[in-house]
Amino acid sequence: MSELSSKNSVRVSLPVLVLLVVTMALPVVAEKPKEKTDSPAQPLLAVKPIPDHGPTPLASALKFAQLDAKKAATQAAVQVKAVEAISQKWKSADDEIKRIQKTIQETKQNIKVDSNSLKRAQQARKRFSEANAKAKHSDEPLVAAKPDLDLLPNQIARSEKQVTELEKSLKAKQKSLAELKKQVSLAEKQLGVFKTKENQFLEFVKLYREKQPAADPGLLREVASYQHSRPLYSCKIDGSGNYLLAGAQGNLFNRWDLVSAVNTQLAGHKSWVRRFDLNDSSSLMITGAYEGKIAWWDLNSDQPKPQHLIDAHQGYVRGVSVSPDGTLVATAGNDRLVKIWSVQTAKLLQTLEGHEYQIYNVKFHPGGRYLLSGDLRGNLKQWEIKTGKQVREFDGSALYKYDKTFHGHIGGVRGMDISRDGKYFAISGIGEVSNAFAGIGVPTVILFDWETGKRLAIMTPGDNFKGTCWGVQFHPENDFIAAVGGNSSGMIWFWKLGEEKPFTAQKVKSVPYDLDFHPDGLRMCVACYDKTARLYSMAPKAPFEVAQEKAKSKKK
Amino acid sequence: MRCNYACGAHESLTRRSFMGGTTAGALSMLGFSGMTQVQAAKKLASQQKQVVVFWLSGGVSQLETWDPKPGTETGGPFQAIPTSVPGVHISELLPHAAQQMHHLALVRGINTKENDHGKGAYIMQTGRKKQPGFAYPYLGSTFSSHLAPPDSPLPGYISVGAGGSSAESTFLGPRHAPLVLSNGKAPNNLEMHQSLTADRDAKRRSLRSKISQRFEQKRKTAHTEVYNESFDQAAALMGRRDIFDFSKFSDKDVERYGKHDFGRHCLMARQLIEKGVTFVKVGHTNYDTHSENFNFHIEQLGEFDKPFAAFISDLYDRGLLDHTLIICMCEFGRTPRINQRIGRDHWGTAWSVALGGTGIKGGAVSGKTNETGTKVIDREVNGGHLFHTYYQAVGLDSTEEFYPNGQPIAKADPKTEPLKEILA
Numbered sequence: 001m002s003e004l005s006s007k008n009s010v011r012v013s014l015p016v017l018v019l020l021v022v023t024m025a026l027p028v029v030a031e032k033p034k035e036k037t038d039s040p041a042q043p044l045l046a047v048k049p050i051p052d053h054g055p056t057p058l059a060s061a062l063k064f065a066q067l068d069a070k071k072a073a074t075q076a077a078v079q080v081k082a083v084e085a086i087s088q089k090w091k092s093a094d095d096e097i098k099r100i101q102k103t104i105q106e107t108k109q110n111i112k113v114d115s116n117s118l119k120r121a122q123q124a125r126k127r128f129s130e131a132n133a134k135a136k137h138s139d140e141p142l143v144a145a146k147p148d149l150d151l152l153p154n155q156i157a158r159s160e161k162q163v164t165e166l167e168k169s170l171k172a173k174q175k176s177l178a179e180l181k182k183q184v185s186l187a188e189k190q191l192g193v194f195k196t197k198e199n200q201f202l203e204f205v206k207l208y209r210e211k212q213p214a215a216d217p218g219l220l221r222e223v224a225s226y227q228h229s230r231p232l233y234s235c236k237i238d239g240s241g242n243y244l245l246a247g248a249q250g251n252l253f254n255r256w257d258l259v260s261a262v263n264t265q266l267a268g269h270k271s272w273v274r275r276f277d278l279n280d281s282s283s284l285m286i287t288g289a290y291e292g293k294i295a296w297w298d299l300n301s302d303q304p305k306p307q308h309l310i311d312a313h314q315g316y317v318r319g320v321s322v323s324p325d326g327t328l329v330a331t332a333g334n335d336r337l338v339k340i341w342s343v344q345t346a347k348l349l350q351t352l353e354g355h356e357y358q359i360y361n362v363k364f365h366p367g368g369r370y371l372l373s374g375d376l377r378g379n380l381k382q383w384e385i386k387t388g389k390q391v392r393e394f395d396g397s398a399l400y401k402y403d404k405t406f407h408g409h410i411g412g413v414r415g416m417d418i419s420r421d422g423k424y425f426a427i428s429g430i431g432e433v434s435n436a437f438a439g440i441g442v443p444t445v446i447l448f449d450w451e452t453g454k455r456l457a458i459m460t461p462g463d464n465f466k467g468t469c470w471g472v473q474f475h476p477e478n479d480f481i482a483a484v485g486g487n488s489s490g491m492i493w494f495w496k497l498g499e500e501k502p503f504t505a506q507k508v509k510s511v512p513y514d515l516d517f518h519p520d521g522l523r524m525c526v527a528c529y530d531k532t533a534r535l536y537s538m539a540p541k542a543p544f545e546v547a548q549e550k551a552k553s554k555k556k
Numbered sequence: 557m558r559c560n561y562a563c564g565a566h567e568s569l570t571r572r573s574f575m576g577g578t579t580a581g582a583l584s585m586l587g588f589s590g591m592t593q594v595q596a597a598k599k600l601a602s603q604q605k606q607v608v609v610f611w612l613s614g615g616v617s618q619l620e621t622w623d624p625k626p627g628t629e630t631g632g633p634f635q636a637i638p639t640s641v642p643g644v645h646i647s648e649l650l651p652h653a654a655q656q657m658h659h660l661a662l663v664r665g666i667n668t669k670e671n672d673h674g675k676g677a678y679i680m681q682t683g684r685k686k687q688p689g690f691a692y693p694y695l696g697s698t699f700s701s702h703l704a705p706p707d708s709p710l711p712g713y714i715s716v717g718a719g720g721s722s723a724e725s726t727f728l729g730p731r732h733a734p735l736v737l738s739n740g741k742a743p744n745n746l747e748m749h750q751s752l753t754a755d756r757d758a759k760r761r762s763l764r765s766k767i768s769q770r771f772e773q774k775r776k777t778a779h780t781e782v783y784n785e786s787f788d789q790a791a792a793l794m795g796r797r798d799i800f801d802f803s804k805f806s807d808k809d810v811e812r813y814g815k816h817d818f819g820r821h822c823l824m825a826r827q828l829i830e831k832g833v834t835f836v837k838v839g840h841t842n843y844d845t846h847s848e849n850f851n852f853h854i855e856q857l858g859e860f861d862k863p864f865a866a867f868i869s870d871l872y873d874r875g876l877l878d879h880t881l882i883i884c885m886c887e888f889g890r891t892p893r894i895n896q897r898i899g900r901d902h903w904g905t906a907w908s909v910a911l912g913g914t915g916i917k918g919g920a921v922s923g924k925t926n927e928t929g930t931k932v933i934d935r936e937v938n939g940g941h942l943f944h945t946y947y948q949a950v951g952l953d954s955t956e957e958f959y960p961n962g963q964p965i966a967k968a969d970p971k972t973e974p975l976k977e978i979l980a
Contacts, residue, residue, distance in 0.1 A: 230629060231894070249894065251627060270626075271633045290633035315854070316633070334854065407842045408852055437614075439847030439897040468897075487847075487897055511896040529896040 055214030247273025288317030374413030614844030665923020676887030683943025709792030718839025915949030940969030
């Protein structure tokens with residue numbers, strides 16, 4: 001969250017200031033450990049109003065737009081070379097074909113000449129035979145045309161064979177030429193895409209140079225998509241803004257270049273990756289999979305391989321979080337344990353016991369001192385990293401139900417995030433379940449105040465939409481929160497902090513299971529059931545987009 | 557197959573009280589007299605063949621149990637594990653059952669072509685598709701009529717935590733309808749009323765008998781016979797109320813079977829088999845996982861696996877497996893396709909059941925599905941094949957006929973045959 005601007009602070013009323021002062025006077029953690037927050041049945045005790053700074057200009061957006069433009073330009077330059085190389089091949093193949101065609105033509109001409117010669121020789125021989133017959137009655141000696149008759153048929157046969165072979169070779173070369181032609185066309189098309197992308201990114205660069213942009217979820221639009229062969233289950237964009245990373249309902253993990261959409265598949269796990277985390281100051285990624293293993297990867301490697309692959313939990317690994325300083329990684333899973341590992345050595349440092357049910361999520365607080373974990377029944381625990389002791393508990397049980405009809409425990413902390421300034425945290429899942437086996441319930445986000453531990457709001461869709469809220473994330477700079485989810489169809493919702501109904505929402509073509517904001521704060525990705533990762537933009541529209549929209553509306 | 561989300565049909569059949577059942581049984585017309593091969597049944601009864609069905613209501617996923625496809629698009633997140641039978645792998649969610657695989661046989665090629673709970677349950681428990689105007693008896697009633705000694709004081713068919721209906725016995729008569737131990741509790745009123753002494757009770761019974769005899773001298777009907785029989789049965793059952801004393805399981809057993817309803821129900825089933833009950837059906841519900849299939853299967857199979865394996869192991873250790881057939885089945889399997897709710901829907905096209913015990917070749921596998929489990933590619937069978945197999949496993953001739961009202965009815969679908977490859 002940004003600091004209050006002087007302009008905004010003037011608007012803060014006296015009661016609010018009093019409330020803020022009281023709030024700030026409270027200790028960083030509650031005095032009484034292991035005390036649960038108020039139950040969902042009690043009214044919410046919101047620390048209101050939550051500051052709303054309005055649209056925050058995103059200073060780093062220009063840097064990322066420039067990076068994208070540069071990447072597109074580099075890729076275009078590489079593509080130009082690729083086009084040239086393929087074109088050269090095509091030209092060589094074309095020349096070769098012409099040469100073969102010429103040889104065929106010449107050989108055929110030779111055959112014609114030889115055939116004529118043969119014909120003449122045969123006629124001469126005939127004449128000779130006739131003359132020979134006459135000569136029996138004459139004393140004059142006769143000379144026969146024998147050599148031509150012996151040599152020419154062989155020569156013609158050889159030439160004909162040569163033509164057959166050349167024609168065969170010609171066909172293969174022509175096929176190859178056609179293939180090369182296709183390649184040239186594809187490469188040129190790709191070059192066109194890169195050039196278009198470069199121009200589009202340059203338009204954004206120009207736009208952001210003129211005015212620092214702010215994220216506006218009202219402008220949310222899909223700007224790119226990335227395909228895999230299995231439903232995608234988790235996603236993030238790395239801190240450098242180079243890659244879209246996604247776990248899937250399969251063993252392979254995906255790394256897409258955001259600009260070129262080139263996919264590199266990471267093999268190592270033997271089950272689904274629902275959670276992974278990155279160290280923003282390095283190229284390290286740590287994944288956790290449902291087979292119980294965690295893996296270390298170097299994202300910048302051409303073909304990343306697991307640097308460590310460790311048996312971490314019995315059953316699913318459901319939570320992975322890298323500490324803010326990048327030295328620790330916390331994992332959690334179905335074995336009800338939170339484990340803390342050294343990032344450098346991959347050695348287990350601590351095991352935190354206390355959860356009675358499967359742990360669905362774990363996250364380091366940005367302050368670096370605490371860890372937050374949440375389980376199937378919505379029990380949230382705050383742990384002190386240094387001592388490994390549980391400090392507080394929070395009540396997220398609105399995200400859990402025991403369905404008496406179906407005798408099933410349904411729910412869990414499906415999504416969890418802590419605001420970058422550490423003041424708030426949010427969990428998401430399914431509430432008010434009416435049918436556990438069909439996943440019928442209300443997609444729900446619960447917002448908590450970190451300092452007081454109080455629930456600030458229970459956020460749900462504005463309409464009667466049913467399903468699970470699979471993921472939630474605070475915007476890195478602005479005062480809003482985004483969440484994704486669905487049941488048979490998918491949605492993205494945006495709430496202002498503390499408000500119970502979203503200020504905007506958008507349908508997604510398929511159910512999204514996870515989301516992440518681009519480090520530019522203007523874009524976000526979602527991982528969807530239809531095997532597609534989608535990139536959305538909340539940026540001001542560039543001229544090319546406006547033109548496209550105009551053209552589209554004209555068509556209609 | 558999409559489900560109507562009221563999908564509660566598999567539960568709705570199941571609420572029948574014990575007293576209702578026994579009363580109905582007592583009032584039965586026994587209209588099947590002469591319809592069975594009495595001699596054969598008697599012979600088998602003397603051999604003490606018994607049957608236990610584990611009914612996984614809602615439709616357990618074959619991919620998370622007996623026919624895993626790890627690493628494929630349909631396989632889900634779980635791995636396959638080796639079992640006690642070399643070369644046979646099952647889901648990692650059944651580690652204890654895997655150790656009993658040498659007592660079990662798998663049928664992986666079932667195609668019942670039925671995705672409806674009620675109809676699927678009917679096929680699997682009668683061996684036939686439902687036909688208008690005619691009802692085939694359910695498995696429990698059938699085996700009760702064939703295998704239970706006619707003079708036994710014990711009910712032939714007891715359902716523990718699996719529900720049941722008096723309609724299951726159809727023309728075999730209510731004597732073979734299930735005695736349902738609702739919520740896994742012993743039947744009510746087995747103890748003599750506190751106000752009665754044994755002597756007074758004997759006098760009451762004697763008086764009732766005399767009045768009845770006098771009545772029968774003038775108006776003897778099938779009804780009156782059944783009335784009398786029911787009182788005799790009730791008295792006999794009260795005499796054997798020890799079979800329903802479920803209070804003496806050792807702490808060790810409770811620990812081995814698990815401190816939950818299903819664990820207790822398995823212990824109850826073990827006791828009932830030990831005490832000589834012919835057919836016991838044990839229910840484990842909540843497999844209708846259109847949403848969160850994998851989480852629910854972790855939970856449900858986590859509960860099912862250990863007591864199921866302990867039950868098989870105990871029956872083997874006690875020499876009971878030699879004459880007890882074990883069937884683990886449900887109404888259908890679940891779709892290989894994983895839906896957007898991370899669930900699996902109804903699937904009768906390619907799924908599995910497990911059998912074990914008497915007459916079954918331990919470790920045998922019949923049938924095969926394709927790489928993704930969407931189709932049976934070898935030895936496709938249906939409920940009829942399974943019924944023939946159950947019959948033959950307990951030594952009965954599945955090609956014989958019932959004769960309700962003098963009409964011949966094939967005991968098992970004559971268009972199908974037993975799975976000889978899994979019969980011992």
